Amino acid sequence: MEQFEKELAPIAASHRCTLYGFADLEGLTPGELGRFHRGIAFIFQMVPWVMDQLSDGPTQAYAVLYDQVNQRIDALSAEVVRALERAGHQAWAVPASVRSDPENIRGAFQHKTAATRAGLGWVGKNCQLLTKYWGPWVRLGTVLTNAPLKPAVPVTKSRCGKCTRCIEACPAKALQGGSWTPGVDRDVMLDARACDHYKKTHFRQFHGGHNCGICTQACPVGQKVVRRKS
Ligand code: B12
Ligand code: SF4
């Protein structure tokens, strides 16, 4: 595994991946993905000035960035799968943003699960992954594998404290106020249908209603990034 780990660092850097870590996913991968007991979780920071302009909804700059970062996530994941296969392992790249189960509004595997298990951050009251440094101003990627990677210590606690800024900011009243613990039902934090409906009715011009980010912009942990950069 040492050889693969040496190869991974320059591959991740060449796609401008901000952070990555190894996750123990034993028992967490459903159905046909059950063969994969490890994950590599990737974090891609978003451009601060673009994120800071989302207080009234998505912008053209955000829609473009969303596309570009998704392409970088998928390109990095594909290259990492190839590197793992060359080393004799099986691997599968979770798509950056594909709703494979439209009925239940879910993907095939949740990037946030890999990220918390890889010790990279927690799920906030905005139902998004926050890192200490970038807050929720990040997008995520995941490669699932059966390679015996040494996993990090998972994050198991929210650091949101008493803050409620994202809940107050959401125009759809989709954020429910619940705090995250590993395995808690999504509904405790987010009414996914309300969020989805709001985006589709108000922001259809941006990727058919897949963009919003008002709650992401409002987060004080994200806002710190702007203050650090100015
Ligand atoms: C479907 C989908 C949506 C749906 C449902 C959202 C949801 N939270 O489920 C809707 C349309 C509402 C949506 C909206 C948005 N989305 Co969206 N979406 C997805 C998608 C494609 C699948 C999510 C899914 O499967 N949900 C099912 C539920 C059960 O899971 P979840 O909330 O994602 O994650 C849960 C688990 O990870 C669990 N968990 C965490 N750690 C652990 C540990 C253990 C042991 C266990 C058991 C569980 C567990 O906690 C979470 C909450 O319950 C993902 C991509 C992906 N494959 O992950 C992007 C994704 C979640 N979306 C993303 C974003 C940015 C958005 C929006 C801001 C829109 C935009 N791009 O402008 C909004 C934000 C809404 C919000 N406040 O959360 C990002 C989130 C980035 C981040 N920092 O977290 C993702 C990860 C895409 C990406 N590649 O970065 N989205
Ligand atoms: S992304 Fe969803 S939860 Fe966040 S502010 Fe927009 S509608 Fe509300």
Ligand code: SF4
């Ligand atoms: S706005 Fe506050 S409560 Fe919401 S995710 Fe950020 S720190 Fe947590």
